Amino acid sequence: MTAEASAAAKVTPAEPAGARQSLGSRLADAVSGGLVRVFLILVGLFWLVPTIGLLLSSLRSPEDMSGSGWWTVFSKPAQLTFTSYQKLLENGDITSSLLNTVLITVPATVLVVVVGSLAGYAFAWMEFPGRDWWFLIVVSLLVVPVQVALIPIAELFGKIGLFGTIFGVILFHTGFGLPFAVFLLRNFFAEIPRELLEAARLDGAGELRLFARVVMPLGGPAIASLGIFQFLWVWNDMLVALVFTKSGTQPITVALQTQVRQFGNNIDVLAPGAFISMVIPLAVFFAFQRQFVSGVMAGAVK
Numbered sequence: 001m002t003a004e005a006s007a008a009a010k011v012t013p014a015e016p017a018g019a020r021q022s023l024g025s026r027l028a029d030a031v032s033g034g035l036v037r038v039f040l041i042l043v044g045l046f047w048l049v050p051t052i053g054l055l056l057s058s059l060r061s062p063e064d065m066s067g068s069g070w071w072t073v074f075s076k077p078a079q080l081t082f083t084s085y086q087k088l089l090e091n092g093d094i095t096s097s098l099l100n101t102v103l104i105t106v107p108a109t110v111l112v113v114v115v116g117s118l119a120g121y122a123f124a125w126m127e128f129p130g131r132d133w134w135f136l137i138v139v140s141l142l143v144v145p146v147q148v149a150l151i152p153i154a155e156l157f158g159k160i161g162l163f164g165t166i167f168g169v170i171l172f173h174t175g176f177g178l179p180f181a182v183f184l185l186r187n188f189f190a191e192i193p194r195e196l197l198e199a200a201r202l203d204g205a206g207e208l209r210l211f212a213r214v215v216m217p218l219g220g221p222a223i224a225s226l227g228i229f230q231f232l233w234v235w236n237d238m239l240v241a242l243v244f245t246k247s248g249t250q251p252i253t254v255a256l257q258t259q260v261r262q263f264g265n266n267i268d269v270l271a272p273g274a275f276i277s278m279v280i281p282l283a284v285f286f287a288f289q290r291q292f293v294s295g296v297m298a299g300a301v302k
Contacts, residue, residue: 058271097255108173116181124189141179164246188222
């Protein structure tokens, strides 16, 4: 027998791939296919049950809602009607509060995005005395709870005439939204290549033009994510609005809570009002879903 044949005879046969995998790996491979997808679909449908129930309840008359559950519409579709939404539009408190919500949410979101973007760019790429210390002070404000500042700021707003006004609520939301905005955008803008900014400066671009033409387009995903976060927080807020607003300036969250306190059985107004209050932020989120995911994942992969 030659040396080559002896060496070949000593080589053990290759071990099957399945035998090298542990039991946990084989179980993970077994459930990573269609079974997991079915499970996730069921979880998603289960999560949507309250939303579907609220929608169907808003399309039923008070008599039907008091007599049976919302799931009976699948066997009796004739119960569906838009009468409750018609009554909602005739309710001046609800419609005015919905307008107040828009007047509070949109400016508070725009101010946080604009001021946070400018401050984030300044902390990332502009040199000024104490820049790092100022940034640490801004970041430290993230740990300040909203509840701690309610009474002092309410007293301050009362002295300067802003308590109970829409502008006061906008200022409060803007002030508490800026620390997170500056922190998020500063870290995102700092990842922009320095060579790109230097090339724009060599072409004669000033700081404002550099910010508008180079930094803002590159920071679009992060800015969109920040806008969505701020919009959802302000739109769904009830605590700040409950403290700083009064009759005539209340947003939809406080108006619905007031309707429950005054008229506990007016479900024909509460159901459509709650659904409209919920569906608008959902529509905003799904409209900017791609930008939101891009902003969240920005910087995760180099």
